[in-house]
Amino acid sequence: MISALGELAIRRVPYSRKETLQAFDQADLLALDYLQTEALLDPNCRVLVVNETFGAITCAVTKALATMGGPLPTLWSDSHLAHLGLQYNAHANGLPVANFVQAQETPQGPFEIVILRLPKSHALLRDQLQRVLPQLAPGALIVMPAMVKHIDNAVYQLLESLLGVLSTSLARKKARLIFAVNNTVALVKNSKAEETHWDLPSLGLSLQHFSGVFSRTKLDPGAQVLLHQFPQGPYQRVIDLGCGNGVQAIAAAKKWPQCQVIGVDESYMSVASAIINANNNGVGDRCQFRVNDCLTDMVSQSADLILCNPPFHQERVVGDHIAMRMFAQSAQVLTKEGELWVVGNRHLGYHAKLKRWFKWVEQVGTHPNFVVLKAQL
Ligand SMILES: C[S@@+](CC[C@H](N)C(=O)[O-])C[C@H]1O[C@@H](n2cnc3c(N)ncnc32)[C@H](O)[C@@H]1O
Secondary structure, three states: OEEOOEEOOOOOOOOOOOOOOOOOOHHHHHHHHHHHHOOOOOOOOOEEEEOOOOOHHHHHHHHHHHHHOOOOOEEEEOEHHHHHHHHHHHHHOOOOOOEEEEOOOOOOOOEEEEEEOOOOOHHHHHHHHHHHHHHEEEEEEEEEEEEHHHOOHHHHHHHHHHHOOOEEOOOEOOEEEEEEEOOOOOOOOOOOOOEEEEEEHHHOEEEEEEOOOOOOOOOOHHHHHHHHOOOOOOOOEEEEEOOOOOHHHHHHHHHOOOOEEEEEEOEHHHHHHHHHHHHHOOOOOOEEEEEOOOOOOOOOOOEEEEEEOOOOEEOOEEOOHHHHHHHHHHHHHEEEEEEEEEEEEHHHOHHHHHOOOOOEEEEEEEOOOEEEEEEEO
């Protein structure tokens, strides 16, 4: 990655030789060039980077500040993959690893510069801005690098309602910067992470959600189909792969009172919500939740049931690449007789794809839009 702040080797994480996607984009480069041409970084400057995917901006700022004797920047993100990306790319470039703050916590300022990549979720964006404003130095600059196609009226209005007057840079290679200056008299500020709650009366569950959690306002239709066509069991060791709010894990723990459940998700907010939800619904003693990239480093042949409602995008990148990793790793982590139960949109063709790793793939449930599939080795 070559920017006005220098040259760095930046990779996506996990790295694959076949990878065709880059770990940074033109909006990242525009922001880094802007920091350099406007000479915004100085040895007293505390920089907060928000929501970037693999640490490209944070590493470039770390390097620039280090050469001036300045402090380490902070990356604030909901993504464990972003955290891994930051660590990998800092080490690969011989840099110290910047501070990292999980999205449900609030980084402590005062920060003079914030570089914020706009997340897809407006709820997360609103929550983050409300919590970061009290952490800004007076007159602090907020720079929001974005690809032009991602700046629509709704996001612009949301930013104006929270930050006041905005300005923008000229576009370069389909990227633009949006600017705001912290005005200490301004607008709504919160110190606590935003939460939403809803109940699932059919299962007697009450669920809490931080702002970055999948399906934070209502049960996901795919999740509903899987809950409706749940395996019969009993099972002893269950994994909820991509657990979100933990709904599948909690339903499993309730259905099989002797089973132990592990829920994994790459979203810090999801894992934090799932822990709260398992405790609030009386199964916290048999459910463990952890942040993880799919099933990486989980013990081989250690689960007799994996429940999976896979993601179909990674932030703005749509595709089944994460689902495929989930299926491949499930084949390692299941016992010989173990079962992977997957729910997915009918058109995604998971049935054929699962056969790359599983000998038996059976459709166990029908629905006009979704399929529930059981896969065995
Ligand atoms: C479709 S949601 C399912 C959430 C929940 N299990 C449900 O049924 O409502 C997919 C989940 O996968 C998580 N996820 C995405 N990438 C992941 C990864 N690399 N490793 C683990 N979880 C991931 C997302 O954060 C999201 O919570």
